[in-house]
Amino acid sequence: MAKSTPGLRKKGEIWHIDKTIAGRKLRESTGEKELDAAERYLAMRVHEIRKESIYGERRERTFDEAAARFIEEYGHKRSIERDIDTLKVVMPYIGESTLQKIHSATLDRFIRDRKAAGISAGTLNRDMAIIRRVLKLCAAMWRDEQGRPWLNTAPLLPPIQGTKRKPRPISVAEQDRLIKGMPQYLVDMTLFALHTGLRDQEICGLQWKDEKEISGTSETVFIITEERAKNDHERIVPLNSAARAIVNRYRGQSEFVFHLKGNRLERMNNRAWRKARTSANLVDVRVHDLRHTFGMRLRATGVSLEDREDLLGHHSGHITTHYSKVEITRLIECVELLCDGKHRPELTLVKVA
Incomplete structure (x- = not known):
C-alpha cells in the first residue's frame, strides 16, 4: 500500500487535509477517494495559501465553497432544507465557478432548464433569492486572512418575470379525494392544516413544548414562536375539536406532534x-x-377579517400572543365553525367570461 503524504488522512472513503501551512491550520476535505487525486488537491491548496500568506494574493473561491459555508453558518434557519435543495440544483451550473465570474448571464441556462421543467416564476425567484443571499454574504461579511472580502461586489441578479400563481383552494369533495390516497400520518397533517391554516414547515416543526394551557380552563393552544414563524412574529394557534382530536392521537409519542x-x-x-x-x-x-382553503372557509362561515388575520398570523398592530381569555375563546369559536355541519363551507369556483 502506498504511503500517504504527510497532512493527508483518510476518513471513511475520502481523504482529508490536516496540515499547517505558512502558520495557518488547514483542515478540510479533498473530496477525493484516490490518494493521487488527494495529493494533487493538497498541492494546489498549499500553493494557494502560500500565495495568500507570502505574496498577499487573494485566493479565488468557488460558489461551492460559499454554499458550504452558508449551510454551516445558517443551519438554524427555518428554511434551511429548502435552501439546500436550491443549492443542490444550481451546483451543476455554477458550483465550480469562481465567485468573480458569476453574473446574471451565468445563470441563464439554469433558468431556462428550470422553466423547461415546469418550475414557476415564483419558485425560481425563491431559488434566485438564495443564490443572491450567498453572493451578498461573500461581499459584505466573509473575509479572508488578510481581511479582504471573498467577493468585491455582489452581482445584480434581476427577478424572474412570469405569471404569478393564484391560490387554489379545494372543495370538501376534492379534500376527500385528496386524502383518500394518503398514508395516515399525511392525512392527519393535511386535515390539521385545513383546520388551523398552518404552513408546511410550521406543522412539521410543531412540538409538544409549544402547547400552552389557557389560564383558568382545560383548553390548550399551540404557540408558533417568532423563530419559526415566517413573518418573525409569534402567534397562537387555537384548535377546534377536529384539530384537537388529531393531535391527541399523537400525544406522548415523540417530541414532535407529527412524526x-x-x-x-x-x-x-x-x-x-x-x-x-x-x-x-x-x-x-x-x-x-x-392554508388558502382555511382562510376562504373561514370567510365563507362569516368570520370577520380581523379574526381571519389573527388566525392566519398576518402581521398587524393588533396581533399578539397576549390575548385575553375572552379573545382566545372567540378565536376557538371561529375555527369551531369549520366543524359545524350547519356551517360546513363549500367553495365554488366562478369563472368570469
Whole structure:
C-alpha cells in the first residue's frame, strides 16, 4: 500500500487535509477517494495559501465553497432544507465557478432548464433569492486572512418575470379525494392544516413544548414562536375539536406532534403527497393551498377579517400572543365553525367570461 503524504488522512472513503501551512491550520476535505487525486488537491491548496500568506494574493473561491459555508453558518434557519435543495440544483451550473465570474448571464441556462421543467416564476425567484443571499454574504461579511472580502461586489441578479400563481383552494369533495390516497400520518397533517391554516414547515416543526394551557380552563393552544414563524412574529394557534382530536392521537409519542417513527418530518410535499395529488387528479394543488382553503372557509362561515388575520398570523398592530381569555375563546369559536355541519363551507369556483 502506498504511503500517504504527510497532512493527508483518510476518513471513511475520502481523504482529508490536516496540515499547517505558512502558520495557518488547514483542515478540510479533498473530496477525493484516490490518494493521487488527494495529493494533487493538497498541492494546489498549499500553493494557494502560500500565495495568500507570502505574496498577499487573494485566493479565488468557488460558489461551492460559499454554499458550504452558508449551510454551516445558517443551519438554524427555518428554511434551511429548502435552501439546500436550491443549492443542490444550481451546483451543476455554477458550483465550480469562481465567485468573480458569476453574473446574471451565468445563470441563464439554469433558468431556462428550470422553466423547461415546469418550475414557476415564483419558485425560481425563491431559488434566485438564495443564490443572491450567498453572493451578498461573500461581499459584505466573509473575509479572508488578510481581511479582504471573498467577493468585491455582489452581482445584480434581476427577478424572474412570469405569471404569478393564484391560490387554489379545494372543495370538501376534492379534500376527500385528496386524502383518500394518503398514508395516515399525511392525512392527519393535511386535515390539521385545513383546520388551523398552518404552513408546511410550521406543522412539521410543531412540538409538544409549544402547547400552552389557557389560564383558568382545560383548553390548550399551540404557540408558533417568532423563530419559526415566517413573518418573525409569534402567534397562537387555537384548535377546534377536529384539530384537537388529531393531535391527541399523537400525544406522548415523540417530541414532535407529527412524526414518522419518532423522527421529524422534513416536509409535507413529499412523494406520498404528490402521489395522492396525482391520483385525485389535483396536480395543481400545493400544500400551501390548504392554508388558502382555511382562510376562504373561514370567510365563507362569516368570520370577520380581523379574526381571519389573527388566525392566519398576518402581521398587524393588533396581533399578539397576549390575548385575553375572552379573545382566545372567540378565536376557538371561529375555527369551531369549520366543524359545524350547519356551517360546513363549500367553495365554488366562478369563472368570469
